[in-house]
Amino acid sequence: MKYEQLAKDIIKNVGGKENVYSVVHCITRLRFKLKDEDKANTEVLKEMDGVVTVMKSAGQYQVVIGNHVPDVYKAVVQAGGFETSRPVDEDDGEKGSLLNRFIDMISGIFTPILGVLAASGMIKGFNALFVAVGWLSEEGGTYQVLNATGDALFYFLPILLGYSAMKKFGGTPFIGMVIAMALVYPALEGIPGAEEPLYTLFAGTVFESPVYIEFFGIPVILMTYSMSVIPIIVATFFAAKLENRLAKLTPNVVKMFFVPMFTLLIIVPLTFIVIGPIATWASQLLGQVTIWVYDLSPVIAGAFLGGFWMVFVMFGLHWGLIPIAFNNVAVTGSDPILALIFVHSFALAAAVLAIWIKTKNQTTKTLSAPAFISSMFGVTEPALYGIALPLKRPFIISLISSAIGGAIIGLFGTKIHLLGGLGIFQFPAMIHPEEGLNTAFVGTIIAAGVGMVLAFVLTYFFGGINQKTDAKATEGPASRAEEPVVDGIKNEDIISPLTGEVIVLEELEDTAFASGTLGQGIAVEPMEGKLISPASGTVSAIFPTNHAIGITTEAGAEILIHIGMDTVQLDGKHFTGHVEQGAQVDKGQLLIEFDIEAIKKAGFPVTTPIIVTNSGDYTEITPTEAKQRKLGDPLLSLKK
Incomplete structure (x- = not known):
């Protein structure tokens, strides 16, 4: 308010x-x-x-x-x-690269349902586990109710995707849901009981399809669309385009019902006749290609995906593989991709556990406990961005351990048989629906155990956990944590977070910074793509694209560092963040890395303002008179 x-x-x-x-x-x-x-x-x-x-x-x-x-x-x-x-x-927003647009599309469609998807998968997984160990019978009512609870989302998955995909494509979500409902309508799903088809299309080919019904004389190839992914996404893409076009052509007085009516009348038959069959064949082909690549060498595939999954997550590239995994489960009943990357959260958790036990840094120890617990449950961001990446070696060790775990899973031929569940809750997804707790499931346990032991031992002895604390014993986090917290502003000297040429704010083209209205400070034209913390303190703000960061120092200064001008439009491309909001940082600690040449090539300047946003709390803010600064050189002097 x-x-x-x-x-x-x-x-x-x-x-x-x-x-x-x-x-x-x-x-x-x-x-x-x-x-x-x-x-x-x-x-x-x-x-x-x-x-x-x-x-x-x-x-x-x-x-x-x-x-x-x-x-x-x-x-x-x-x-x-x-x-x-x-x-x-059609011209709304920045287009970006084809890869970025694809990843943005997939994440926008699947992210809204991930929570309930994981919950449903966990219910199905535990239900399968209870049957495998003999606690429940598949004929019993308890099993049936739990199975319906867990299976409902997957059976009607196209309806949820119809909503989120239509919304992502800029259409009315409920129209997307109705299209999906038509696809899973019981009377039209699969082959509706007719003994003999009217005729057969594409006879003698891999696309051979019996035709049981026609739409105004046009053959309709009926498919099973429950649990499918690609058909509804393609259908809603065209539906959103059509709806927006019709909205521009339809008079306002009848727009409310004419637009959805004609959208449905055109898209639903078109989906049954053309989009659905083609998308389904493409889904089947995609599934077969994935399995073919996996079969070439499951061990190498496991080492590659297991070792690089966290890197994919950092750059958002994992969204390119998620729909393939969804599709594999829908088409073939199992998926190797999400199985091969299973060990990464356990390896990272073990690395964080070693840090938790050994570190002398009180701040790191405090952060490690919840990060370890969340990693065991499959939520790796706190451990990844808050602990492993800043320390570097534990991150690399986690990748190596995850790669070895992935190779073991590939060796045992383990696959997931249902979607949902992360970390320890993903174990039930590995239970074979017919064979139960088979050798492949045992391989999952072995892989997780090996990955955790390797990550813990290597991190404990070779993780460089206390290097920073030992080198800075007089000013490290452990010693600072014992000092009393003093309210108010103190005099402080701010070091240069960048190496480069010093520029006064008045020379900047961006008037918001040049006028000083955002605060006093100075700018640096960076020569090296590394940004360090200008003082010890807390990350008070960091934008998701990692192009700007705010630090509140222990002495009370509020520092804003904005890498380049208008670089938010790069949507995080060419920027790599090493801390998260709320993290405690040391003076000189690496915060962000960025590719100067790539940013310039994209048409954006990299001139970086360093602003004291609470300038009113100081009587004097004196920038350095030097023309160039290196990392750690004095930059600003703040007097209260």
């Missing part, structure tokens, strides 16, 4: 919500993509309380807010209804 009026005023003066294609935010500003920037009242916005300034850059209309931009963004989204009702246009 604090920013409700400000949000309404901003929306009004960017031309109203009907003038907004999209709105996102970075670490200091709202970034609108407007239909017509001439409709925006720029001068009015600049004079508003709560708005620092307004800028136009790279096709975006940027309203600079400051540190509290996340709260203002939430208020703007709520006031404008942009999350659920913003218009979508």
